[in-house]
Amino acid sequence: MNANLSKHWTSLLGAALVVLAFITAFQYSIDEGWISDAMKIGFGLLAGAGMCVGGLALALRRRQAAAGEIVIGLGTSLLYATFSFAGIYYAMWDSSVVLLGMIAVTAALTAYAYRFDSRLLMNISLAGGLLSPLLMQPETDQVFQLFLYLLVLNAAFFFLSIAKGWSELRIVPFAGSWLLYAVYFIHFDPPMEGLWSMPIRYALAAFVFYLVGLLAASWKNDRCFDGWNLYLGLANGVLFGFWALLILEGDLHFAYILGFMGIVYLAAGLFTFRITGKTGLASVVPASLGALLLLLALCQVGSGMAxxxxxxxxxxxxxxxxxxxxxxxxxxxxxxxxxxxxxxxxxxxxxxxxxxxxxxxxxxxxxxxxxxxxxxxxxxxxxxxxxxxxxxxxxxxxxxxxxxxxxxxxxxxxxxxxxxxxxxxxxxxxxxxxHFPLGLSLTLSVVWGIYALLLFLWGAYRRQKLFRLFGSAVLVLVACKAVFLDLSGEQTLYKALVLLVLGGISFLATWINGKWKADKEAVGS
Known part of the structure; x- marks a missing residue:
């Protein structure tokens, strides 16, 4: 945070309190019915525009630049509160009108802040822009207007955050938007049936917007993908995952949600590695998180199946x-x-x-x-x-x-x-x-005898005495099993056949041992 903003943090606090006072007055006038809604909107537009003009006049004077920015910030905050009242609270304005009004005010605000490096102005406006819809919760569902409102706000503030390196213009809109999502979700208790309900659409839109925005911010910041961008990216995934699991419970198995997020974060980690060319924290963390989520999702495949x-x-x-x-x-x-x-x-x-x-x-x-x-x-x-x-x-x-x-x-x-x-x-x-003539027990004895022979062969191939000993132990156990357990009750011909096979295997093991020792001595000489 720059020195000018640190110097005027009390002004930022005061501006936030003034905005709260405006919003409280709006709500009180609504409860008392003092003036009509059209008059409230007209007053808000005139007062907000007037404060912006007056603040601009002060800001052009060098000695009063900070005071002018504070007044402009209060004016834009009042305009944002008016848009919230007219488009979200009472739905008196169509969504297109809200969008045009937000674009006009925000574009002018952004252009001024970009031209004059007015960080204080943007922070005051941001506070007003987020507090207005947060406190003035409507009685009817006007969430689409709120979505457009936040889209314009986030796009502008993210742009300045990236262009100027002002990190708080990424952090505050991110936290404020997800907070607004939670408040409005609880306030309206929207229907969540189906895979493509409105709550999951808005959550997905926020998730994708911040994912792309944070990657763009990292790219612009000398391809530095760690720090706040990394932390916000992880928080973005956690928040979306929470809401997706809550909304889609009963409609979609959580493994699909984890799999989707895993693919996204794995791709983000690989993209970061590709751009930076190094396996740093910024690439390893999202890639590892994505791989873990994918594994958790894959482990759920076949749940309930034998x-x-x-x-x-x-x-x-x-x-x-x-x-x-x-x-x-x-x-x-x-x-x-x-x-x-x-x-x-x-x-x-x-x-x-x-x-x-x-x-x-x-x-x-x-x-x-x-x-x-x-x-x-x-x-x-x-x-x-x-x-x-x-x-x-x-x-x-x-x-x-x-x-x-x-x-x-x-x-x-x-x-x-x-x-x-x-x-x-x-x-x-x-x-x-x-009909299997030898039966299961005798067949297993023969198979294990052949397996013991394979152990001798492996030991000879790898020149490892351990496997000759291991094979010998298996062969002895198989012989004991065949003599004392398997042969009782079996026909005499099958007894002789099995003993003959095991004897042949023993002779082969002896031959392998002898050849292995000869080869070992030859190598030693």
């Missing part, structure tokens, strides 16, 4: 992939640090809920390993193996990185084990009339 857990896995798994890609492209460890815990939590969540989640059939036909449930397992396993192979956290000490690589690989193999187990179980559940 397949909701599947949607959650794909949404958060997709986010993990995006974070990993961003980390590799930018070289910033923060993206990976965010991706790893998300992957772990989603994997744990999927292990808990997958047993009661629909199989994800396509076209009503269940195909093992070719369904959305299997795709969720594969997505999680693929992320884990990618982390294990490429490195969980780039730049970490080798010993710690090797440890994390082993952990993520083991977890990924557990996911693969879950995939194999659940898909085989689903086959038996889905086709109960089909």
């Amino acid at each position: 397949a909701k857990p599947l949607v959650n896995v794909f949404v958060w798994g997709g986010l993990t992939v995006l974070l990993l890609v961003a980390g590799r492209k930018t070289g910033k460890v923060g993206y990976t640090l965010a991706a790893v815990p998300i992957w772990f939590i989603v994997g744990l969540y999927w292990y808990i809920v997958t047993w009661d989640t629909p199989r994800g059939e396509w076209f009503g036909v269940y195909l093992p390993f070719l369904n959305t449930g299997a795709a969720a397992w594969m997505l999680l396993a693929g992320i884990g193996f990618y982390l294990s192979v490429t490195g969980v956290i780039p730049g970490l000490a080798k010993s710690m990185e090797d440890y994390l690589s082993h952990v993520t690989a083991l977890l990924s193999h557990l996911i693969v084990g879950g995939l194999l187990t659940l898909q085989i179980m689903n086959v038996f559940d889905e086709y109960p009339k089909v």
Whole structure:
């Protein structure tokens, strides 16, 4: 705030009190019925215009410039109060008349303030312009006239705020307009049925206006998108979100509102980054907020459906992939640090809920390993193996990185084990009339034995002893299960077949171990 405005802040307070006195007198005259409405309007126009002319004469004298601006501000405030009375309070003027009158007065006021850098004048006029409709609430719904009134007021004051860098001419209209929206909403209690009711139209119009206006202000201000512009932008989204959720409750799921706002803020953040060329607070905050809102919206997709857990896995798994890609492209460890815990939590969540989640059939036909449930397992396993192979956290000490690589690989193999187990179980559940000679228990033993062999192969490929030990443990457990649990009650031929298969797998594991040791010794020599 400049020195002149700081010096005359008491004048600004006095002008606001005088405006309140005018408005109170208007209301009192209405209650008492002293003079006709036409006479009140005529008096307001004459008094306001007269004060503007007299104030202009004083302002042209250098020593009395501040006093002249105060008088002009009072005159314009009186004119605004008259427009509010004639167009909003009593609806005596058509909306086009209100619009023309507002444009004429505001354009003249703006031109003068722009020419003479009259910040004090604009603040007094702004106070009068916002106080008039705030205090003179009509008995009938004349909100469209109020909309035109505020549109002209905001456009002019935002223009001067951008052109002159006067931040209060953005802050006060923003706060005043949303306050007026709340006051008139409560006062009229308008109908809110349907997706395109009048309250949501006005809220959306205000949201878009301030979004564009604040971006323009940032652009003009040496492409500086932080500070008050950032704070007001965030407040704008919060206010619109509140009213949209309130108005559209029952007509539209809140996920769509969050999704819309997420797209808007994500686009604003990307636009800011594109303009500034740097990932500063002004681009990261709206982009992060937009991404969070989009995620919250996407997490609501499928609400009430049995397949909701599947949607959650794909949404958060997709986010993990995006974070990993961003980390590799930018070289910033923060993206990976965010991706790893998300992957772990989603994997744990999927292990808990997958047993009661629909199989994800396509076209009503269940195909093992070719369904959305299997795709969720594969997505999680693929992320884990990618982390294990490429490195969980780039730049970490080798010993710690090797440890994390082993952990993520083991977890990924557990996911693969879950995939194999659940898909085989689903086959038996889905086709109960089909005769499977081995039965579910023996089939799982064979599958887990093959899985143990895959662990040996992975250990040989990655030259990691841990997986040879892990595969050995799985193979021993499968053998114990087959001997002590699965074979009771089974036909002798199937017992022999399963034992033969497990024995073959054991021999293959021995061969892989021997080859792995030979290769290791060759590398060592």
